[in-house]
Amino acid sequence: MSFSVGIVGLPNAGKSTLFKSLTKKPIDIASYPFTTISPNVGIVTIPDERLEKISEVVSPDKTTPTVVEFVDIAGLIKGAHKGEGLGNQFLAQIRECDAILNAVRAFRADLVEHTEKTVDPERDIEIIKIELIMKDMETAEKVSRGLEKDSKSKDKEIIKKLNLLKKINQGLGEGKKITEISLSEEEMFGIKEFQFLTSKPMIHVFNISDENPYPIKPGSLTVNLKYEEEISDLSEPEKKELGTESHLDQIILACYNALELITFYTASGKKEARAWTLKKGSTCPQAGSKIHSDFEKKFIRADVIHWDQLIKAGNWAKAKELGWLKTVGKDYIVVDGNVIEFKI
Ligand SMILES: Nc1nc2c(ncn2[C@@H]2O[C@H](COP(=O)(O)OP(=O)(O)O)[C@@H](O)[C@H]2O)c(=O)[nH]1
Ligand SMILES: [Mg+2]
Incomplete structure (x- = not known):
């Protein structure tokens, strides 16, 4: 089974541009048992120098890297949790993913519309965060109502779960993602089955332009996605000749690390x-x-x-x-x- 990363972000942030660049490299699908094959799902190999070196000394018939699945999830806008835009459809897709990659628009381009009119990465991050939190609150309330209805007897386990959901709902109500609420390992385990959106690791990728860039907090993951797409057809020697390199590997590795994979x-x-x-x-x-x-x-x-x-x-x-x-x-x-x- 492979792990999957859902690409979210406001319209025109660069999600599809990122998805296209990431999934351009051909891979030998037959080596991996996949469940989903659809136009917005793509398999990306994990860059791995160690495997290359192992392969050099062992010289096997075949070398097979590991992969991560990326999903281009369209339709997240303000009010999505209430069904605005593609609303619930995209939220269900995020639920299936192991991690969330948030493409954040930080490029200025008058010709590319912004649903919020201005370029403001921090505001956009907040919009996405609130949508995910609101959806989780809805899930927590729905699950709680269901449990209350089913539990005619005062089952200890159910009472425990209801209290946990109350704690979750309170934290969400304070504007915290579940990853920001302090929960014990046992509590984290207890909510696993509900696949809360804000319990998933999240990586922000700032889509910058090289001219007139919007100032971004140091240490952030920044990349010019339009440029990445332009150079994604080039071979490594061609890139070298141009004196350019791709930053996609950094994004892939950031996802791998966020998932706590080895x-x-x-x-x-x-x-x-x-x-x-x-x-x-x-x-x-x-x-x-x-x-x-x-x-x-x-x-x-x-x-x-x-x-x-x-x-x-x-x-x-x-x-x-x-x-x-x-x-x-x-x-x-x-x-x-x-x-x-x-x-x-
Ligand atoms: N100037 C500029 N345009 C970009 C950049 N990234 C994406 N775009 C353009 O913005 C539009 C929307 O991009 P797309 O990836 O489809 O956004 P999505 O709605 O998030 O999937 C397209 O016309 C892209 O060419 C960028 O870094 N700079
Ligand atoms: Mg798109």
């Missing part, structure tokens, strides 16, 4: 070197389940080496000979950069 690799055979995506803190059997659903149950042990050690050894057999492989059991927590051979 990468592990399989490269013990000659057939394939492959990168896999895993939630930080996962155990070795959970990593195995990414490869095959059976692996988690059938897991016995695994041989693990850190990627740079494998590079140093040159290949799997040599690493084994040198005694650099570590045998681990089912409690082993996978570390970013591990290369794993599962024993089932």
Whole structure:
């Protein structure tokens, strides 16, 4: 299963321009089991120098990077939570995503209309935030009403859930996103099933222009999306010749980090070197389940080496000979950069 990022933002912020640039690179779809194929869903490979280096030393028949799914979500405008614009339709699409990428307009262009008339990134961020919060409040209230109706008996678990929802609703009412409300790990787990929009990690990308740029807070992720689209057809050597580089990789990696994902690799055979995506803190059997659903149950042990050690050894057999492989059991927590051979 892959992770998905929903691109939101006000009309003409540059969502579709970003989506088009990101999804231009062709990828071998057959390697990934996907559920959704539609024009506004695209698969993007994660840039990974480590995999390239592993592939160089192992020289497998095939090298397969990990991917993230991007969804171009149209229709977010002021009042969307009440059904304005495409309203509820787009909100349902965001619910399906693991993270939200907010494209924020920071370019001035008289010919490109702005629904709020002026360029003001902070205001636009606030508009999007309020829409998501309002939708979450509606969800919290709806769920609470349902629970109250169903619970004729005074079920302890239900009372607990209702209190939690009350806490959530209060925080939302104060203008806080769920990620800004202080919740225990148990409470976060308790609300998972409701897929609240503001409980998802959110990344802001400021779409700037190179001339007359709008001033942006230092440290923000800024990119000229129109320019990105223009250069997205060029090859790497062509870009080099022009003295330009793409900033799309930064955006992709920011999403990957916001999702708290790590990468592990399989490269013990000659057939394939492959990168896999895993939630930080996962155990070795959970990593195995990414490869095959059976692996988690059938897991016995695994041989693990850190990627740079494998590079140093040159290949799997040599690493084994040198005694650099570590045998681990089912409690082993996978570390970013591990290369794993599962024993089932
Ligand atoms: N000048 C300028 N125009 C842009 C930029 N990014 C997008 N646009 C233009 O703004 C319009 C809307 O962009 P689009 O990506 O379709 O916005 P969306 O509504 O958020 O999907 C298009 O005509 C784009 O060419 C930019 O960085 N600078
Ligand atoms: Mg669009």
